[in-house]
Amino acid sequence: IQGGFSPESKSLLSTSSGQPSVTKSYVHGQNGDLEFVLAFENRGAELELVVEGPDGTKKRKTGRETVKIRIPDAGLGTWKYTITAKLVPYPNFPFSCSVWRK
Numbered sequence: 001i002q003g004g005f006s007p008e009s010k011s012l013l014s015t016s017s018g019q020p021s022v023t024k025s026y027v028h029g030q031n032g033d034l035e036f037v038l039a040f041e042n043r044g045a046e047l048e049l050v051v052e053g054p055d056g057t058k059k060r061k062t063g064r065e066t067v068k069i070r071i072p073d074a075g076l077g078t079w080k081y082t083i084t085a086k087l088v089p090y091p092n093f094p095f096s097c098s099v100w101r102k
Contacts, residue, residue, distance in 0.1 A: 033102040040095035
C-alpha cells in the first residue's frame with residue numbers, strides 16, 4: 001500500500017495476437033481517487049490501457065512495461081478498463097491489471 005492506495009480488484013490475464021484485447025469493469029462506490037495499474041515485464045511487449053469513466057471520459061496510456069493511470073476524485077459508478085496488445089513477443093503473454101482506491 002503505497003501513497004495511501006489500497007487494492008480493490010486484481011486480474012491475472014494473458015494476451016495473444018489473435019485475441020488482442022480484454023475489457024473488465026470496476027464499480028466505484030465511495031468517493032476518492034482511483035489508480036489503474038497494468039503490470040507486465042519489459043520483454044518486448046507493448047500494451048495499451050484505456051480507462052473509461054461512468055461519464056464516458058477516457059484516459060489512455062501505452063507502454064513497454066508497467067503502466068499506471070490515476071484518476072483524482074473519481075466519479076461514482078462503473079468504470080471500464082480495456083487492455084490491448086499492440087505487440088506481444090509470444091502467445092499467452094502474461095500481465096495483471098489491478099484497481100487501487102484511495
